[in-house]
Amino acid sequence: MDLFNFRDGELCCEDVPVADIAHQVGTPAYIYSGNTLAEHFRRLANAFAAADPVICYSIKSCANLGILRLLADRGAGVDVVSGGELHRARSPVSQDRKSSMPAWGRRMPKSARR
Numbered sequence: 247m248d249l250f251n252f253r254d255g256e257l258c259c260e261d262v263p264v265a266d267i268a269h270q271v272g273t274p275a276y277i278y279s280g281n282t283l284a285e286h287f288r289r290l291a292n293a294f295a296a297a298d299p300v301i302c303y304s305i306k307s308c309a310n311l312g313i314l315r316l317l318a319d320r321g322a323g324v325d326v327v328s329g330g331e332l333h334r335a336r337s338p339v340s341q342d343r344k345s346s347m348p349a350w351g352r353r354m355p356k357s358a359r360r
Contacts, residue, residue, distance in 0.1 A: 249279040280316050287320050305331040 249260045257264045259277050267277055291301060302325040303317045314324065314335065324335040 249282045276310070278310070278313060280312075283313060283316060284320060287317055287322060291321070305335055309334055311337055 250264075251258055253261070253263075259267070259279050260281055264277060268275060287301070294301070300323050301321070302323040303314065304325040305314065306325075306327055309331070311334075314337075318324070324331075326332045326335055
C-alpha cells in the first residue's frame with residue numbers, strides 16, 4: 247500500500263496534490279504519508295505477532311518527530327545509537343515505551359541517563 251499516486255496526471259499524497267503542498271510550504275520539502283507508514287507498521291506487527299516482538303523504529307533513518315509520534319502511538323519502540331537520539335526519542339515517546347541501544351562500545355553520557 248502506497249498512498250502516493252497519480253490522479254489525472256498529477257502526483258498526489260493521500261489525494262492531496264504534491265504541487266499544492268510545494269506551493270504552500272516551498273521546496274525542497276519532505277512529504278510523508280502517515281497512513282502509508284501506519285499501514286506498513288500494522289502489516290509488520292501482524293506478520294510477527296506470534297513472536298510478540300518489540301518493533302523499533304531507527305531514529306537514525308529519520309528523526310522526524312511526527313513520524314516518531316505516529317509510530318509510537320501504534321506501539322513502536324525506538325532504536326537509538328547515541329545520547330542525542332535518545333533525547334530526541336523522549337519527546338514523542340513516553341517513558342514506558344521500549345527502546346534499543348546497541349552496546350557496541352558506546353557509553354551513554356550522564357545527561358542522557360535516567
